[in-house]
Every structure is written in C-alpha cells, then in structure tokens.
Amino acid sequence: MASTATVATAPHVAAHHGPTGLWSWVTTVDHKRIGIMYGVVSFIWFLVGGLEALVVRAQLAVPNNDLVSAEFYNQLFTTHAVTMVFLALMPLTAAFFNFLVPLQIGARDVAFPRLNALSFWVFFFGSLYLNSSFLLALVPGVGPQAPNGGWFAYPPVTTLAYNPGLNMDFYVLGLQIIGLSSIIASLNFIITIINLRAPGMRLMRMPIFTWMVLVTNVLIVTALAVFTIASTQLMFDRLFGSVFYDAARSGADPLLWQHLFWMFGHPEVYILILPIMGMVSEVLPTFSRKPLFGYNVMVFSGILIGWLGWGVWSHHMFAVGLGPIADTFFALGTMLIAIPTGIKIFNWLGTMWGGAIRFTTAMLFAVAFIGMFTIGGISGVMHSVAPADLQQTDTYFVVAHLHYVFFGGTVIGLWSGMYYWYPKVFGRLLDEKLGLVHFWMTLVGMNLTFFPMHFLGLYGMPRRIFTYADNMGFNEMNMLATIGSFMIGLGTLVFAFNLFTAWKRGKIAGPNPWGAATLEWSIPSPPPEYNFRELPVVRSRMPLWEGDPTKEGGIPHGRRDEDTDDVTLGGAKVATMEYPDDESKMSAHDLGIHLPPPSYWPIVLALGITMVFGMLIFRNVDGALHNLWMGSIAGILLTVYSIYRWAFEPGHGH
Amino acid sequence: MDHSHAMAGHAAHPAHIDTSTGLDSRKMAFWGFIGSECLLFGSLIGTYMAYKGKSINGPYPHPGIVDGKEVEGILNIPLTTASTFILLMSSVAMVLALNYTQRGERSRAFTWLLLTAFLGSIFLGCQVYEFTHFVHEGLGLGTNLFSSSFYLLTGFHGAHVTVGVIYLITLAFLVRAGKIPPEKALNVEIAGLYWHFVDVIWIVIFPLVYLIK
Numbered sequence: 001m002a003s004t005a006t007v008a009t010a011p012h013v014a015a016h017h018g019p020t021g022l023w024s025w026v027t028t029v030d031h032k033r034i035g036i037m038y039g040v041v042s043f044i045w046f047l048v049g050g051l052e053a054l055v056v057r058a059q060l061a062v063p064n065n066d067l068v069s070a071e072f073y074n075q076l077f078t079t080h081a082v083t084m085v086f087l088a089l090m091p092l093t094a095a096f097f098n099f100l101v102p103l104q105i106g107a108r109d110v111a112f113p114r115l116n117a118l119s120f121w122v123f124f125f126g127s128l129y130l131n132s133s134f135l136l137a138l139v140p141g142v143g144p145q146a147p148n149g150g151w152f153a154y155p156p157v158t159t160l161a162y163n164p165g166l167n168m169d170f171y172v173l174g175l176q177i178i179g180l181s182s183i184i185a186s187l188n189f190i191i192t193i194i195n196l197r198a199p200g201m202r203l204m205r206m207p208i209f210t211w212m213v214l215v216t217n218v219l220i221v222t223a224l225a226v227f228t229i230a231s232t233q234l235m236f237d238r239l240f241g242s243v244f245y246d247a248a249r250s251g252a253d254p255l256l257w258q259h260l261f262w263m264f265g266h267p268e269v270y271i272l273i274l275p276i277m278g279m280v281s282e283v284l285p286t287f288s289r290k291p292l293f294g295y296n297v298m299v300f301s302g303i304l305i306g307w308l309g310w311g312v313w314s315h316h317m318f319a320v321g322l323g324p325i326a327d328t329f330f331a332l333g334t335m336l337i338a339i340p341t342g343i344k345i346f347n348w349l350g351t352m353w354g355g356a357i358r359f360t361t362a363m364l365f366a367v368a369f370i371g372m373f374t375i376g377g378i379s380g381v382m383h384s385v386a387p388a389d390l391q392q393t394d395t396y397f398v399v400a401h402l403h404y405v406f407f408g409g410t411v412i413g414l415w416s417g418m419y420y421w422y423p424k425v426f427g428r429l430l431d432e433k434l435g436l437v438h439f440w441m442t443l444v445g446m447n448l449t450f451f452p453m454h455f456l457g458l459y460g461m462p463r464r465i466f467t468y469a470d471n472m473g474f475n476e477m478n479m480l481a482t483i484g485s486f487m488i489g490l491g492t493l494v495f496a497f498n499l500f501t502a503w504k505r506g507k508i509a510g511p512n513p514w515g516a517a518t519l520e521w522s523i524p525s526p527p528p529e530y531n532f533r534e535l536p537v538v539r540s541r542m543p544l545w546e547g548d549p550t551k552e553g554g555i556p557h558g559r560r561d562e563d564t565d566d567v568t569l570g571g572a573k574v575a576t577m578e579y580p581d582d583e584s585k586m587s588a589h590d591l592g593i594h595l596p597p598p599s600y601w602p603i604v605l606a607l608g609i610t611m612v613f614g615m616l617i618f619r620n621v622d623g624a625l626h627n628l629w630m631g632s633i634a635g636i637l638l639t640v641y642s643i644y645r646w647a648f649e650p651g652h653g654h
Numbered sequence: 655m656d657h658s659h660a661m662a663g664h665a666a667h668p669a670h671i672d673t674s675t676g677l678d679s680r681k682m683a684f685w686g687f688i689g690s691e692c693l694l695f696g697s698l699i700g701t702y703m704a705y706k707g708k709s710i711n712g713p714y715p716h717p718g719i720v721d722g723k724e725v726e727g728i729l730n731i732p733l734t735t736a737s738t739f740i741l742l743m744s745s746v747a748m749v750l751a752l753n754y755t756q757r758g759e760r761s762r763a764f765t766w767l768l769l770t771a772f773l774g775s776i777f778l779g780c781q782v783y784e785f786t787h788f789v790h791e792g793l794g795l796g797t798n799l800f801s802s803s804f805y806l807l808t809g810f811h812g813a814h815v816t817v818g819v820i821y822l823i824t825l826a827f828l829v830r831a832g833k834i835p836p837e838k839a840l841n842v843e844i845a846g847l848y849w850h851f852v853d854v855i856w857i858v859i860f861p862l863v864y865l866i867k
Contacts, residue, residue: 111679187686195673195682221690229697233806242795242802244701250799251710260697644824 018529018587019598027598029113030529034120035099036425041124042091047496048131049083052076054489057449061482063470073466074148075167079134081151082171085268086178087127089410093275094123094182096417097189097213099425103520103527104207106198106536111191113596114652119185121606123178129614130174133167147171150464152265153234155245155257160238160620169620172235173613179224179231180609186217186224193217198519200538204299207518207541208292211299212278215306219267219274222310227264230257239619255320262313270309272406273373274302276413277344280366283420284348286516287363288355291542294347301340308337318386319393327386334384341377345370360514361435365416368443372408376401379454394464397457403450412442415495422499423513427525428506434498441491448484452477515567517542530588530595597651605642611635684844688851695855698810699862702803709798713791716867728791730784731864737780738860741815744773745853748822748846756839760829767826767842770849774819781812804863811859814852821845 018030025033056076059067068076098116102109110116130147137144145166149158158168193214197206206214234257236242243250245257285292292298314322314330322330348370357363379401383389392398415438423429461474468474512521519536520527522544540546567573588595615631673679714720716727751766785805793801825845828834834841 112683183690187683187690190686191679191683195675195677195679197674201674221686222693225690225693226697229694229701233701233802236795236802236806240795242806243797243799244802244806246796249796250802251708252799253704253708256701256704260701640820 024598026603027600029109029117029596029599029602031098031102031110031113031116032425032527032529032531034116035095035097037120038091038098038123039095039425041127042088042095043496043499045083045127045131046088046092047492049080049088050489050492052080052083054485056080057482057485059466060468060478062479063468063472063475065467068466070466071148072144074464075134075144075146077464078147078150078171079131082130082147082175084406085151085272086175087130089272089406089414090182091123091127092414093216093272094119094185096209096275096279096414096421097185097217100421100520101189101192101210101213102196103424103523103531104210104518105193105196105201106519106532106538107192107196108531108535108593108595110188111196112188114599114602114646114649115184115188117599117602118606119181119188121603122181122184122609125606125610125614126174126177126181129177129610130170133170133174136166145170147174152261153231153257154261155234155237155254156247156252158234159245161246161248166617166620168234169238169617172231172238173617176228176231176235177610177613179228182220183224183228186220189213189217190221198532198536198538204296205538205541208281208295208298208302209275209278212274212281212302215302216271216274219271219306219309223264223267223271226260230260230264233257233260235616239616255317258317258320259313262316263310266313266316267306267309269405270306272410273413274306276369276410276417277302279417279420280348280369280413281344281351282516282518283362283366283416284351286420286514287358287360287366288352289358289515290351290355291517291545292347293350293353294343295541297343298347301343304340305337305344308333308340312337315384315386315389318389331384331386335381338377338381338384345374345377360419361430361432361439362416362419362514364436364439365412365419368439369409369413369416372404372412372443372446376404376408379404392457394462395457396453396461396463399463400450400453400457403446403453407446407450412446415439415442418499420514421520422502423506423509424520424525424527426503426506427509428502428504429509429513430498430502430506434494438491438495438498441487441494445484445487445489445491449481449488450484452480456481512544513567517545519543528588530591530593533591599646599649599652601642601646601649605639605646608635608638608642612639678840681840681844681847684847688847691851691855695807695810695858698803698807699858702807702862705799705803709800711798713788713793713797713801715800715804715863718867728788728793729864730787733780733784734860734864737777738856740773740780741777741853741856744770744777745850747773748849752839752842752846755829755834755842756836758836760832763834763842764826764830767822767829771819771822771826774815774822774849778812778815778819781808781815785809807859808863811852811855814855818845818849818852821848 018024025037028034055068056073059065059073059076098110101107133146134144136142147153147170148165148167149163149171153168153171156162158171193206193210233242233244237244237246243252245252245254247254281292281298312330312333314326315334318327318330352367359367379397383392383398383401419430419435456474456477459473461468461472468478509525511524513525514521519538522536523532536543612632612635615629615635618626618629618631621628675682712720712725713728714725715729718725718727747766747770751763751770754760754763754766788801795801795805822845825834825842829842
C-alpha cells in the first residue's frame with residue numbers, strides 16, 4: 001500500500017491496526033472502527049442539523065421576513081430537531097460507547113461484534129432515508145417533503161387527512177429504522193458491560209462513564225420500544241388506513257399518542273444527558289489530578305435519574321388538562337429529579353475543589369458544561385411547577401430551556417469528550433489554540449443565542465412560528481439570537497477544521513497524554529486491533545493511578561500550569577512512556593489472539609431492514625410508482641435470507 | 655512458549671467460557687430482548703385497553719346493548735379458546751424438545767421440535783381463519799377503534815408466532831443433522847425462551863381481548 005511509507009514515520013502509528021481499504025471498513029466488526037464510523041457520520045449530520053438551525057435563525061432575524069415559506073419553515077424546525085436528536089447527538093454518544101466501553105472494561109470487543117456493525121449500518125441507511133425527503137425538491141413539480149409536524153408529531157395534524165404529503169411518512173418510517181438500530185446497539189452494550197469485564201473489574205470498580213452508558217442503554221431498550229409502537233400505529237394510520245389517531249372518523253383520543261410519545265420522549269432527554277454526565281465525570285478528575293468525588297453516590301444518582309426519568313413524562317402535557325391529581329404527581333416527580341442531579345453537580349464541584357486544575361480545552365468544556373447544564377436544569381425545575389408551566393408552554397422559554405440542556409449540556413459535554421478522547425482514537429492531539437477559539441465562540445455564541453429566548457418566551461413569543469410582527473418587542477432579542485447562532489456556526493467550523501487537520505498533523509499523543517487513570521489509557525494510541533495484548537487484571541477503580549500514593553490518597557499533585565508533556569504518573573512523565581514497539585507492531589494473528597473475522601452480512605441485513613420500512617412509502621405515492629411498495633416484501637425476503645447466512649457464517653459460530 | 659500460546663488461545667474466547675457473570679452472553683442478551691419486547695407488547699396492550707369499549711360504530715367484539723339496541727359480538731370465543739389451549743400445549747412440547755436435545759436423543763428432539771412448530775401452525779391457522787372471517791363480516795383494519803387495536807395487537811403476536819415456527823423448523827432439521835449436540839443445546843434453549851415468552855404474552859392477551867367484556 002502507498003500509505004505504508006507515511007505510517008512508518010511515526011512509531012505510535014505503526015501499531016498494527018488490521019487491514020486497510022474501503023472494503024475493510026464496510027465489512028469491519030471491530031468496535032473501534034464502528035465507533036469511528038458512528039462519529040464521522042453523526043458529526044456530518046450535526047453539521048446538517050446546524051445548517052438547518054441557521055436557516056431558521058436567519059428567517060427569524062427580522063420581523064415579517066420571507067426568506068423561507070411557512071411550509072418550508074415547518075420542515076426546517078422539525079428536521080433540525082429530528083436530525084439533532086436521532087442522527088447527531090444519540091449516535092455521537094454511540095460513537096463514544098463503541099470506542100470506549102470495551103477499552104474501559106478491558107475487553108477485546110463488544111459481546112456481539114456483528115450485531116454492532118448491523119446497528120451502525122441500519123442507522124446509516126435510516127439517516128440517509130430520513131434526509132432523502134429533502135431531495136424530492138429535485139423532482140420537477142414536487143417540493144421538499146421533509147417531516148413537518150414537529151419532532152413530537154402530534155396527531156391528528158400528522159394524520160393523512162391533515163398532512164397528505166409524504167413528509168410524516170418519512171418521519172414514521174425513518175424513525176422506526178433508526179429506533180431499531182438503537183435497540184439492537186443497546187442490548188449489545190448492556191451485555192458487554194455486564195458480561196465482558198476484565199478480571200477484577202467489579203461493578204463498583206467500573207469507570208463512571210461505563211456506568212452511565214449502562215444506565216443509558218437500559219433506558220434506550222425500554223423507551224425506544226414504546227416509541228416504536230407509537231410510530232407503528234401512526235404508520236398503519238397513514239399507510240394502511242387504521243384509525244388509531246383519526247379522531248374525526250373513529251373518536252380516537254389524540255392524548256394516547258402524547259402519552260406514548262412522551263413515555264419515550266422524556267427518557268430520551270436522559271438518554272442524551274446521562275452519557276455526557278459520565279464523560280465529564282472522567283474529564284474533571286483527570287484535569288483536577290484528584291479522584292472523582294463521591295463515586296458511589298455518582299453511580300446511584302445516575303441510576304436514580306434514569307429511574308425517575310421514566311415516571312415524569314406527563315410534565316410535557318400539563319397544558320392538556322390531565323386534572324389536578326395527575327398534574328401534582330408529575331410535578332412532584334419532576335422536582336424530585338433535581339435532587340440526584342444536584343448531587344451530581346455538587347460532586348463535580350467537589351472533584352475540582354482543591355485540585356491542581358489544568359485548563360485544557362477538554363477541561364474548559366467540562367467546566368462550562370456544569371454551568372450551562374445547571375441553568376438548563378433550573379429552568380426545568382421552573383417548568384415542573386404546573387401553573388407556571390401553563391404560562392411557559394409553547395413559548396420560546398421552553399426553547400431556551402431545552403437548548404440549555406441539549407446544547408449547554410449534551411453538545412458542550414460531547415465536545416469535552418472529543419478533545420479528551422480524540423488522541424486515544426487517532427493517536428494525535430487536537431490543537432489547543434484552535435480549541436480555545438472553538439470553546440469561547442461556542443460558549444459566548446450559545447449564551448447569546450439561547451439566553452434572550454427566556455425573555456422572548458416570557459414576553460409571549462410562541463414557538464414554531466415562521467415570522468412575527470414588527471411591533472411585538474421581539475426584534476432586538478431575535479437579532480441577538482441570530483448573531484449568536486452564527487457565532488456558534490463559525491466556532492463549529494473551527495472545530496471541524498481542528499478535527500480534520502489534527503488527524504494527520506496533530507501532535508503525537510502517546511498512550512496517555514493526560515495522565516488519566518482508566519484502562520483505555522494503558523494501551524497505545526490508537527489502540528491495536530486486539531486492544532489488549534493480555535487482558536488486564538483490575539485491582540482498583542483507577543488502575544493507572546495505582547502505586548501513586550499522592551493520587552490514591554486523593555491528594556492533588558502536579559503543577560497547575562504543567563504542559564501535557566510534563567504530566568507525571570507513578571513518578572514518570574506520561575509523554576515518555578512507550579508501549580514496547582515489537583508488541584504493538586504484531587498483528588492479532590501473530591500474537592495468537594482470535595478476533596472475529598470481517599463480515600458483509602451486517603450491511604446486507606441492514607439494507608434488507610431498511611427496504612422493509614423504506615419501500616412502504618410508495619403506499620402513499622400515486623400512479624405507476626405506487627406498486628414499488630412491494631419492494632418491502634423483497635426487503636423481508638432479503639432480511640430472512642441474510643439472517644440465515646449470518647447464523648451459519650463460519651468463524652462466528654457458537 | 656507453547657504453554658503461553660495455549661493460554662492466549664484460551665483467553666481469546668471469553669464470551670462463552672468465562673464471562674464476568676458466568677452466564678452465556680447470548681442467553682443474557684435474549685432476556686434483554688424479551689424485556690424490550692415486554693414494552694412493545696405493553697404499548698399495544700395499553701392502546702387496546704385505552705380504546706376498549708370506545709368504538710363509535712360496529713361490529714363490536716362482545717354482545718351488548720349500544721344506543722338501546724342489542725348488538726352481537728364478533729369474537730368466536732370457543733374457537734380461540736381451543737387455539738389458545740393448543741398454543742399452551744406447544745410449550746410442553748418445547749420443554750420436551752429441549753430435554754431430548756440436552757440428552758443427545760436426536761430423533762426425539764427432532765420430533766418434538768417439529769410438533770411444537772406444528773402446534774404453533776395450528777394456532778396461526780386459526781388466526782388466519784379468524785381474520786378472514788372478520789373481514790367478511792365487515793370488520794376491516796380501519797372500521798373502528800376496536801378493529802385497529804385488535805388487528806395490530808393480535809397480528810403483532812401472530813407475526814411473533816410465525817417467526818417462532820420458522821425458527822423451530824430450522825432448529826429441528828439442524829438437530830436431525832447432528833449440528834446441535836448436547837453441548838450446544840443452548841441454541842434450542844434460547845428458541846425455547848422465545849417460544850415460552852410468546853405463549854406468556856398470549857396468556858395476557860387472550861383474557862384481555864376475548865374474556866373480559
């Protein structure tokens with residue numbers, strides 16, 4: 001291969017990483033490669049979703065604007081939400097799950113490597129399918145037909161009678177495909193974490209990130225199932241003429257959808273924030289040079305957040321009139337969640353307290369996460385007061401709240417994780433100067449964008465309107481929000497540039513650039529295809545800080561202003577620690593380590609599953625094309641065929 | 655050197671030899687899958703219960719009085735009671751099939767696996783007859799709230815039984831070909847978990863839909 005010469009220049013990159021080439025990526029069952037693919041694809045969708053948000057903000061910059069039509073505006077805000085939740089943030093966390101969980105627990109791969117590849121490819125095809133709705137704009141006489149009923153898709157406005165286009169068909173079909181991918185992936189991670197831990201890695205010795213992944217995936221397996229049924233019902237209504245949500249014809253109760261949707265939708269909020277809480281709980285101790293404060297309490301409050309998160313869905317429905325008893329129950333439940341969340345916030349502060357803090361970009365993002373997420377959490381507690389919520393429902397106040405949680409919480413925390421683990425994934429550090437630019441533009445930009453929305457909401461600006469009149473007092477703050485959003489956009493471009501250039505030109509990281517404590521930092525960066533030469537034996541919560549009395553005792557050490565190269569670990573500078581070259585250059589085969597062979601059945605099966613749902617859209621297309629919906633049956637045959645080939649594939653058998 | 659190589663080879667198969675819990679990963683994953691299935695069925699059952707008795711037009715599931723007029727019930731309770739009994743008996747056959755697989759009695763395991771699948775097929779036949787009959791009686795998918803929630807709930811269950819029947823027939827022929835020796839009986843055990851789960855769900859659905867007015 002031509003790339004051999006460049007690879008050989010850097011000793012760390014010379015580690016054996018298995019075969020190269022496009023086909024090796026298509027057929028890979030390696031959790032690290034699947035993690036990278038999740039990361040790249042979902043980051044691209046993050047940029048697409050961000051672009052949609054910028055068009056929304058450009059439309060709202062001035063009153064009575066006509067940059068986009070009202071109909072296209074509906075598609076933009078719906079697709080922005082669906083893209084960010086299902087195609088960007090969830091799979092970005094999945095990228096971290098994939099890459100890190102086996103490394104953190106000391107395993108060679110996930111429990112079901114091919115299933116892992118399957119969930120990626122199903123997600124990949126599903127995300128393309130969902131967004132292909134925009135491409136209908138290229139067909140003469142047909143406009144873009146992206147989902148336009150809000151990400152919550154309340155019927156009856158999303159039923160065929162009131163929404164006759166293909167828009168919501170793309171929604172119900174696309175999200176069923178993507179939901180399936182999430183459920184498959186989650187089962188895999190749950191079993192991996194429970195069953196594939198290295199010897200000595202007891203549950204209460206697991207890294208906190210892995211713990212939060214476990215809680216998150218239990219939520220995904222349960223919550224996504226409810227949403228799958230809700231969208232199946234809406235799909236049957238739209239494509240096969242059932243009457244679950246057709247109130248005019250059957251006396252159906254639209255509240256049923258709202259209950260089913262939010263039974264999924266509220267745990268979804270925790271699905272998006274719990275992994276991030278895990279990430280910053282790894283970043284803060286590393287850069288404070290102190291163990292995580294109150295590990296046990298952090299674990300249990302995470303479990304409690306997941307548990308309570310399942311029982312509060314109706315606080316999204318205070319305005320529909322459930323009655324005082326239900327409102328009180330759900331208001332109190334919601335307020336209760338503030339307790340474990342508050343515990344976490346104070347434990348993060350306790351972790352930093354008295355530590356020798358180094359403000360790397362990862363640490364800056366982690367600290368910003370605490371602040372921004374707390375603001376979002378507090379406005380959430382304001383919503384939990386049902387009478388106050390009646391004032392705030394469907395105003396920009398809610399938009400402000402949810403963006404402080406999703407952007408100030410999830411995105412900011414994800415970027416912290418990106419700066420922290422990028423060197424582990426690609427063997428090179430992200431540029432810290434560009435990181436600083438990215439950080440400040442993002443932090444200032446997001447506050448400019450979302451903070452004025454609190455006031456806009458309290459002044460009465462409703463959500464989901466495509467424009468507003470000149471004399472409402474909304475003008476200045478909308479302009480401010482638009483300026484802020486473009487600032488975020490520029491910051492994100494800086495980030496994308498950083499991610500791209502550091503891949504080939506970043507500073508070589510070494511196995512443990514930050515002097516961190518968990519197992520993933522004990523192996524070369526990037527890790528060899530087999531992860532661990534020998535499965536590690538774990539004796540404590542922080543295996544790499546063992547034998548370092550200062551850290552074991554919880555006493556901070558190290559100079560505050562030390563560079564990454566100067567961080568010490570057990571008396572040695574981490575930058576000079578090397579993995580023996582002769583080992584890292586050897587392939588898994590040379591070392592006698594059995595790894596599952598590559599397989600192309602995951603991508604074929606994913607194609608079959610996508611066809612089963614995807615082709616059904618032609619049920620709602622008139623003319624000759626209508627019959628293409630039979631392609632769904634071809635999809636079923638392909639699915640069954642690939643399941644059999646999968647089951648009997650040599651090298652994977654049991 | 656040979657010794658260490660052998661050790662590495664041993665450690666390379668941790669998934670089904672030494673897992674952290676000592677339980678097989680596939681079996682555990684299947685329990686997780688069943689947990690997810692409970693919420694899938696739970697949502698459908700919840701929908702059925704929310705819409706029970708809310709249909710504004712017939713045909714209705716049970717006989718009763720609507721707007722002062724007596725109406726007939728469309729459900730054929732004796733037929734479904736019989737098919738329910740057959741489905742439940744198939745679980746007994748499944749237990750025996752697993753037993754013979756574990757003991758390595760191939761031909762008996764084959765017979766009982768096929769019988770399980772056969773009993774499941776009878777249940778499916780009854781469901782196909784029931785659905786066709788209902789459609790002839792004028793109960794289409796979109797006729798009323800009862801029909802929509804009934805067809806989706808029982809149809810979803812029927813789809814599970816269909817998958818189970820294909821699964822069991824495949825296993826039956828694998829057992830006969832000697833591809834599933836006693837040490838691989840877990841393959842049949844997992845199919846059994848699935849089959850019993852599908853039965854248990856029917857034990858919830860049957861009273862809810864057919865017996866409770």
